[in-house]
Every structure is written in C-alpha cells, then in structure tokens.
Amino acid sequence: MSPKRRKLWKEEDVKAAIISVRNKVMGLQRASNTFNVPKSTLKDKVNSKEEDVDKLVSTKLGRKPVLPFELEDSLVSYCLEMEKQFYGLSAKDVKTMAFQLASLNGLKHPFSKNDEAAGWKWLHSFLRRHQELSLRKPQSTSMARIRGFNQENVIKFFDVYEPLMNIINHSPNRLYNCDETGLTVVQHKVNKVVSLKGKRQVGSVSSAERGSLVTAVTCMSAAGLFLNVKPTKDDPIILVLDGHYSHTRNVELLELARANGVHIVCLPPHCTHKMQPLDVAFMLPFKTYYAQAIEQWLKQNAGRVVTHYQRKSPTDKKTYERKSVQKKQADKVPTQSKRQKKQSQICSDSEGEELDDPVYISTDNEDSEDDAECPYCNGKFSCDKRGKMDRMHEMWNLVPRRVFGRG
Numbered sequence: 001m002s003p004k005r006r007k008l009w010k011e012e013d014v015k016a017a018i019i020s021v022r023n024k025v026m027g028l029q030r031a032s033n034t035f036n037v038p039k040s041t042l043k044d045k046v047n048s049k050e051e052d053v054d055k056l057v058s059t060k061l062g063r064k065p066v067l068p069f070e071l072e073d074s075l076v077s078y079c080l081e082m083e084k085q086f087y088g089l090s091a092k093d094v095k096t097m098a099f100q101l102a103s104l105n106g107l108k109h110p111f112s113k114n115d116e117a118a119g120w121k122w123l124h125s126f127l128r129r130h131q132e133l134s135l136r137k138p139q140s141t142s143m144a145r146i147r148g149f150n151q152e153n154v155i156k157f158f159d160v161y162e163p164l165m166n167i168i169n170h171s172p173n174r175l176y177n178c179d180e181t182g183l184t185v186v187q188h189k190v191n192k193v194v195s196l197k198g199k200r201q202v203g204s205v206s207s208a209e210r211g212s213l214v215t216a217v218t219c220m221s222a223a224g225l226f227l228n229v230k231p232t233k234d235d236p237i238i239l240v241l242d243g244h245y246s247h248t249r250n251v252e253l254l255e256l257a258r259a260n261g262v263h264i265v266c267l268p269p270h271c272t273h274k275m276q277p278l279d280v281a282f283m284l285p286f287k288t289y290y291a292q293a294i295e296q297w298l299k300q301n302a303g304r305v306v307t308h309y310q311r312k313s314p315t316d317k318k319t320y321e322r323k324s325v326q327k328k329q330a331d332k333v334p335t336q337s338k339r340q341k342k343q344s345q346i347c348s349d350s351e352g353e354e355l356d357d358p359v360y361i362s363t364d365n366e367d368s369e370d371d372a373e374c375p376y377c378n379g380k381f382s383c384d385k386r387g388k389m390d391r392m393h394e395m396w397n398l399v400p401r402r403v404f405g406r407g
Contacts, residue, residue: 009035009036009041014035014042014045015057017032017037018046020034028043066108067101075098076133080132091135094118095118098111098122099116139273141273145271145273147270148269149268149273153268153269153271161265164265167236167263168236172221173223173225173229174221174229174231175237176237177220177221177241177277178218178219178239178278179217179272179276179278180216180217181215181216181278182215183287184213185211185307185308186207187294189291191292207298232260234261236261237263239262239264240267242272243268
C-alpha cells in the first residue's frame with residue numbers, strides 16, 4: 001500500500017482561499033473547488049485563532065514542538081553565540097535549558113522532572129528542525145590562542161605579506177612554508193574493526209604503550225614542491241615561519257636569508273592553528289596516512305614492531321632489519337648477569353677496530369688471585385669467582401683469532 005500523499009496544495013492558493021472565506025466572498029465548498037484546496041484543510045485554517053495568514057500557512061504538519069518557534073530560535077541563537085565565544089553548549093546543557101524554558105514560560109511538556117532536562121528524542125527532533133546545528137567534538141584551544149587570533153594581528157600580518165607577494169608576482173612556486181611536527185611509532189588513532197557485538201573491549205596491536213617522539217621538519221611551496229629552488233636577489237622567494245626565537249632573533253639566519261633573496265615572514269603569535277598552511281592543509285592528512293601505514297605494516301609483519309631505529313619507512317615492504325649484537329652473542333656465550341654486563345669489557349682485535357660480535361669479559365674483581373694470561377696478548381684478566389677460568393677459555397676458543405684487551 002503506497003503512503004498517503006499530503007500537502008499537495010500551494011501556499012499561494014491556500015492564502016487566497018482563506019482570505020476569500022474570511023471576507024465572506026466565497027463559501028468553503030466554492031473556495032475549495034476554485035483554489036483546489038481540500039475542504040477539511042481550508043476549514044481548519046479558517047477556524048484557527050492565528051490571524052496572520054503567512055504564519056498559518058507556513059505551519060508544518062504533524063505534532064507541534066514543545067517549545068514555540070520563537071523560543072527555539074532564541075535557543076539556536078544562544079547556542080551559536082556561545083560556540084563563537086569558545087564556551088559551546090553540550091547536549092546535556094541544551095536539554096537542561098529546554099526544560100528551564102518550558103517551566104519558566106508555563107508550557108506543558110513531557111520532560112522529566114527528576115532529571116530536570118529534556119530527553120534525547122526531543123534533542124534529535126530539535127536538531128532535525130534546525131539543520132544549521134550539529135553535535136561536534138571541539139578542539140582544545142588555549143586562552144593565549146583565543147586572545148592572540150584577532151583581527152588586529154591578522155591585519156598586521158597581511159600588511160607585511162601582501163607587498164612581498166607582489167614582488168614574486170603571486171607565484172605559488174616562490175612561496176614556501178616551513179613547520180615541524182611530532183611523530184611517534186604508535187599510531188595516534190586506529191581504524192574501526194569488525195568485532196563481536198556487545199564485547200566490552202576490542203584491542204588492536206601497537207608497537208609500544210608510548211612511542212618516543214621524533215620531530216619532523218617539513219618545508220614545501222604552495223605548488224607542492226619540496227626544497228628544489230635556488231633563490232637569488234633577482235629571483236627571491238617568501239618563507240613563512242612561526243615566530244620562534246630561533247627564527248626571529250637569529251642574526252646568522254637573517255643575514256644568510258638576506259644575502260640569498262629569502263624574505264622571511266613570521267606568523268602572528270598564537271595564530272598558527274588558524275594561519276599556518278602546513279598545519280591546516282598538510283600535517284593532519286599526513287599523520288592520518290602515516291598512522292594507517294603503521295597499522296597496515298603491523299598486520300603484514302606479525303610479531304614485529306616499528307621503532308625509530310629503522311632506517312627505512314615502515315611503508316616499505318623491504319624494511320631494514322637491524323642487527324642485534326646482544327642477541328647474536330647470546331647464542332655463543334652463556335648468559336651474564338646485569339652486574340657483569342655493567343662491568344664488562346668489549347674485546348677488540350689487534351688493529352684496535354671494534355669487533356662485529358663483541359665478547360663481554362667479566363672484570364668484577366680485579367684483585368682476585370685467579371689471574372690468567374691470555375695466550376694471544378699476554379694480558380691478565382680476573383674472574384669474580386673461583387672456578388670460572390674454564391668459562392674464560394671457552395670464550396677464547398670461540399674467537400681464537402681475536403685479541404682481548406687488558407682488564
């Protein structure tokens with residue numbers, strides 16, 4: 001069964017029919033036939049207490065909202081104004097204010113008196129009626145950034161920036177921006193995965209609990225080029241930086257830039273979250289794709305983790321495998337205690353070069369009577385306990401061509 005179609009009439013026809021009936025020019029039946037408006041609809045409009053015909057016609061069908069349109073409009077304006085002042089209202093705040101407005105104006109409402117707030121159904125209907133509103137997750141903004149990003153500071157910046165743009169003829173290839181960002185081997189966010197419905201906690205593998213921070217510096221032009229330009233005084237470039245101390249009070253940097261035709265323009269303080277091109281347009285998608293690449297690499301290399309010691313990017317399939325000297329030596333030499341490793345000595349060959357696979361020789365007690373001479377360098381080594389000389393000779397036999405240093 002097809003749904004019943006409603007409100008097929010035009011608003012202009014309904015207005016003309018209502019005026020004709022109220023002015024007693026026509027009756028209900030004749031006005032209904034003349035303007036092609038249902039008789040029942042026309043009768044309800046004519047008998048309504050609303051005198052304004054425009055409001056009467058624009059009234060939507062269905063159940064009326066708890067708050068009149070005037071109160072809802074004022075609530076919408078208040079929400080937008082508070083968001084501009086960085087004190088946005090949460091969903092709970094809006095529901096509480098709706099309850100207070102209904103109570104103070106003596107309106108009948110189905111809101112909970114125990115919670116003193118409207119329900120989620122009312123909030124969803126309120127957001128559907130006002131499409132300009134939506135629930136958003138705000139970004140934490142410090143008070144310094146709020147006060148620093150103002151019209152005066154932005155105007156001062158463009159007073160310096162626009163004349164320089166005329167010098168380079170507004171060429172995107174001559175406009176560069178440099179900025180740094182922090183990266184870790186632990187992805188800052190993970191993609192959603194399919195899991196059992198109702199499961200309390202769903203895990204995803206990461207390289208560590210907290211990855212060490214690595215600073216990455218990026219410099220690129222507005223055309224997407226990366227440091228492939230040689231500026232001169234006849235063909236200068238613009239370099240946009242933040243106002244860090246090393247940029248604004250570094251005489252050597254300023255003289256070098258002036259000699260090579262680089263015009264440095266510093267952004268206003270505490271305004272980079274809005275005016276830094278790399279922050280706004282590059283760093284966020286870069287970190288997103290970087291996190292996805294790490295997550296994909298961890299899935300393709302089960303049991304392994306990403307570290308900042310790797311020489312190649314984790315996106316490369318042939319990732320560099322770093323040789324672990326301790327792991328290789330553990331297969332040859334018995335395990336040593338932590339105290340012995342702290343007081344160990346790395347053997348070196350006769351030419352003074354460091355061994356590829358160093359052998360750790362204990363020198364815990366140098367005053368021990370159990371001294372032994374090395375058959376290769378005639379040096380003396382001491383053991384921390386008696387009966388360990390056999391172990392020393394075993395290590396010598398493992399690397400017979402290497403010469404141990406003195407203890």
